[in-house]
Amino acid sequence: MVIISGSRLRDVRLRAGLTILETAKASNLRVTTIRGLESGRWNRMTDRTLIGLAKAFGVDAPALRAQISVENDKGENVVSPVA
Numbered sequence: 001m002v003i004i005s006g007s008r009l010r011d012v013r014l015r016a017g018l019t020i021l022e023t024a025k026a027s028n029l030r031v032t033t034i035r036g037l038e039s040g041r042w043n044r045m046t047d048r049t050l051i052g053l054a055k056a057f058g059v060d061a062p063a064l065r066a067q068i069s070v071e072n073d074k075g076e077n078v079v080s081p082v083a
Contacts, residue, residue: 002050006040008068009053013038016057026056043070 013023013034020038024031029052036042037049045053047061054061 002045002047002065002068003043003070004037004045004068005070006038006043008070010038012057012064012067018056023053023056027052029053 013020016023018026020031020034023029023034027034027049029049033042033049034053037045050065051061054064057064
């Protein structure tokens with residue numbers, strides 16, 4: 001599981017020039033999955049989801065993980081929770 005920042009994921013998607021629907025089709029994921037991750041409703045992503053999104057964005061999975069993850073090398077959350 002990867003703990004992510006939804007706003008970072010949205011930024012990556014927009015830089016790739018994709019809509020949510022295009023991303024869903026290219027990554028073989030559901031639109032609701034991508035919306036849930038971007039909105040912050042869900043903040044954990046499986047490796048399968050990460051690989052699918054990386055494929056859609058045209059990057060490798062470790063590079064995408066580094067861009068959207070909110071964990072440090074020890075697996076600790078580095079973003080303060082919203083009060």
